[in-house]
């Protein structure tokens with residue numbers, strides 16, 4: 424019984440720390456390495472709770488998100504929704520439309536075109552059959 428309650432508490436406290444760190448983006452300027460006996464200062468931008476010397480391998484889960492957060496290069500693209508074609512700047516290479524509105528319109532246009540193509544096919548089929 425006792426063992427279960429302390430275990431649960433410890434787990435909860437750990438996940439809270441991680442949540443707070445992610446939300447704040449910086450991780451506090453006056454922390455030291457969590458490894459016993461190590462007093463290495465941690466950078467405010469280090470998402471880990473341990474220094475670089477002690478973070479080899481076993482904390483890969485904490486290191487991975489920082490790699491993704493690296494700022495991406497911005498690029499100028501043209502809206503893929505043809506009636507718009509507006510120039511826009513994005514750092515997301517997968518972004519094809521200048522706005523959500525254009526993305527939705529393009530999606531609807533594609534759905535309509537698909538439906539028309541389908542109708543055309545069934546009409547042609549019906550004509551052939553009769």
Ligand SMILES: [Zn+2]
Pocket residue numbers: 456457458461462463473474475476477
């Ligand atoms: Zn350390």
Ligand SMILES: [Zn+2]
Pocket residue numbers: 502503504507508509520521522525
């Ligand atoms: Zn657009």
